[in-house]
Amino acid sequence: MAIGKQTKQINISINGRNLKQVKHFNYLGVTIDDTGRQEADITERIEKCNKLYYAINNTFLNKREISQKTKMSVYKTIYLPTLTYGCETWVLSQKMKSRLEANEMKYLRRVIGVTLRDHIRSSQIREQLQSKKLMDAIENKQLSWWGHVQRMNADRAAKQVWQAKVQGRRSRGRPPRDMEQHNTKKSMQERENMDRSERNGKK
Numbered sequence: 001m002a003i004g005k006q007t008k009q010i011n012i013s014i015n016g017r018n019l020k021q022v023k024h025f026n027y028l029g030v031t032i033d034d035t036g037r038q039e040a041d042i043t044e045r046i047e048k049c050n051k052l053y054y055a056i057n058n059t060f061l062n063k064r065e066i067s068q069k070t071k072m073s074v075y076k077t078i079y080l081p082t083l084t085y086g087c088e089t090w091v092l093s094q095k096m097k098s099r100l101e102a103n104e105m106k107y108l109r110r111v112i113g114v115t116l117r118d119h120i121r122s123s124q125i126r127e128q129l130q131s132k133k134l135m136d137a138i139e140n141k142q143l144s145w146w147g148h149v150q151r152m153n154a155d156r157a158a159k160q161v162w163q164a165k166v167q168g169r170r171s172r173g174r175p176p177r178d179m180e181q182h183n184t185k186k187s188m189q190e191r192e193n194m195d196r197s198e199r200n201g202k203k
Contacts, residue, residue, distance in 0.1 A: 002021070003032075003036045005035065022034075029086065031044050042090065042096050042100070045082070046099060046100070053079075053107060064113075072129055072131065075111070075131070079107055080134075084134075084137065084141065087141055087142070088141050088144075090138070100135075100138075101122070101134055105122050108122075108125050108131060109125060111129060
C-alpha cells in the first residue's frame, strides 16, 4: 500500500514473490486507507455497531423485563467500545461526528423506549440514563493518548512518527487537518475556557 493523494504503483517482492498492492488494509482491527483518510475505518465501526444493534434489538433491547441498568451495562462494555475502537487518532469532520452521534442515540433511545418521533432531546435522554456524551468520551481518549505519546522516549517509533514532518510542497487549497492542532489543542483550549468560566462564576 502506498498512502497519498495520488495513486502510485509500487512493486515489492519477498523471496521472489510479489506482494499484492491494496487500497485498504486492516491492521489490529483498524482499517487503513491508501488515501490516508479515516472515513473507511469510522464507517466500518458504525457498520459493526449496526450489526450488533439489530442482533440484540428484539431479544434484548426490546424486552421490558430487562432493566435499563443491564442494557446500559451492555452499552458501556460492548457497544461503546465497538463504536470507538481506535478513536484516539481520529480527526473528525462534522459529518462524521453526526454519524457517530446518531449511532449512539439509536441505542440510547431504544433503552428508554422512545423514537425520533417523540421529539425528546438527546441531552435529556443522556441525563436520564446518566450517560456521557459520545464526543466527550472520544475527546477524553484522545487527550489520554496524546499525553501518553508526549511522555514516550524519543527513540520510540510512535513518537518519531508523531513528530515527523511531510517533505515537499503542499498542494493548493485548505491544509489538511492535523490531529494535534485540530483535536488535542482545541480540546485543551475549550477545557481551559470552561475552567476559567467556572472560576469567574464562583467569584
